[in-house]
Amino acid sequence: MPCTRKPAEAGYDGNTPFPRPSAPARAGIVSVALTAAIVIAPFIALGAGIWLAWGGGITLTDLLLATVFYVVTGLGVTVGFHRLLTHRSFTARPWLRVVLAVAGSMSFQGNLIDWVAVHRRHHAFTDRPGDPHSPYRYGTGLRGQLRGLAYAHLGWLFSSAPTSAARYAPDLLHNDPAMLRISRAFPAWCAASLLLPFAAGWAISGSLYGALTAFIWAGLVRIALLQHVTWSVNSLCHMIGERPHKTRRHDRSTDLWPLALLSFGESWHNGHHSQPNCARHGRGPRQIDPSAALIGLFERLTWATNVHWQPADVLGHHRAVAGKRTLRGPPDSRPAGGQGAAVRRRYSR
Ligand SMILES: [Zn+2]
Numbered sequence: 001m002p003c004t005r006k007p008a009e010a011g012y013d014g015n016t017p018f019p020r021p022s023a024p025a026r027a028g029i030v031s032v033a034l035t036a037a038i039v040i041a042p043f044i045a046l047g048a049g050i051w052l053a054w055g056g057g058i059t060l061t062d063l064l065l066a067t068v069f070y071v072v073t074g075l076g077v078t079v080g081f082h083r084l085l086t087h088r089s090f091t092a093r094p095w096l097r098v099v100l101a102v103a104g105s106m107s108f109q110g111n112l113i114d115w116v117a118v119h120r121r122h123h124a125f126t127d128r129p130g131d132p133h134s135p136y137r138y139g140t141g142l143r144g145q146l147r148g149l150a151y152a153h154l155g156w157l158f159s160s161a162p163t164s165a166a167r168y169a170p171d172l173l174h175n176d177p178a179m180l181r182i183s184r185a186f187p188a189w190c191a192a193s194l195l196l197p198f199a200a201g202w203a204i205s206g207s208l209y210g211a212l213t214a215f216i217w218a219g220l221v222r223i224a225l226l227q228h229v230t231w232s233v234n235s236l237c238h239m240i241g242e243r244p245h246k247t248r249r250h251d252r253s254t255d256l257w258p259l260a261l262l263s264f265g266e267s268w269h270n271g272h273h274s275q276p277n278c279a280r281h282g283r284g285p286r287q288i289d290p291s292a293a294l295i296g297l298f299e300r301l302t303w304a305t306n307v308h309w310q311p312a313d314v315l316g317h318h319r320a321v322a323g324k325r326t327l328r329g330p331p332d333s334r335p336a337g338g339q340g341a342a343v344r345r346r347y348s349r
């Protein structure tokens, strides 16, 4: 077992700010500019979209196209990037794997191999030194929590130390040529993600104005909404909500029901952290999880096999710590082992 994480974790008590590296990592100017463009442009479009809507610049076609693109790219991230490629919750037919990877790549959340690497690192070091986007980075005082919330939501994109794909995603980098090609073509998928709504709007409305409003609503605004929902899983779903399941030491992931539908089940984040390779994140009967439902459909169609569904008795066993997390409350620090430990062992080299 390698021990590269031990110096950073040594002495961490779950409450103090993470130790600062001797040489703070800063993203290069080009990287910062690109990230800013990806993050800020959809936001500007949101303002433009609201202004347009005020003057009647939104149609039923725009809303339907925005919904379709949101669902397709969102499920590409949750079912493809996250449950299939990061955690291997199921095995997909090669064509389905490609479709999901392409759909996720159109979400403007970075190339798929970097996405997988960052997320595996998050599971390996959850809410402790080494986590790329923990809201506990600046400690558990009120000011540190607010600063950490902003960092976990957005700030980490600009200043986090780079995550090594060779270390955290060697399976995709070295043994999966299709995924590597899709990952390297990330700029093309971004272009397609904007051009397709424009083209669809033009084809349906027959006017350039219709193409432009579809571009804004089903392109930019849809991208902004999905980005912030995904980032909310990194930030809010480690601070606010319920913690009914056992997780590893320092892990403060939560279940946050208001985001369940918009995040396609990803906001059942405490359930996910307790068993990372389980295909279903929503554990209770009323915990809606559209991503798990889609994987179930794939399984019935025989497009997905080896699906890791959680047995009911194991679920009951893990339903241990009830109660709401508050902004400054103490973490549940009991170790759980299981799949979380397996992921940690596998990707902590
Ligand atoms: Zn998490």
Ligand SMILES: [Zn+2]
Binding pocket: 082, 086, 087, 119, 123, 272, 276
């Ligand atoms: Zn995960």
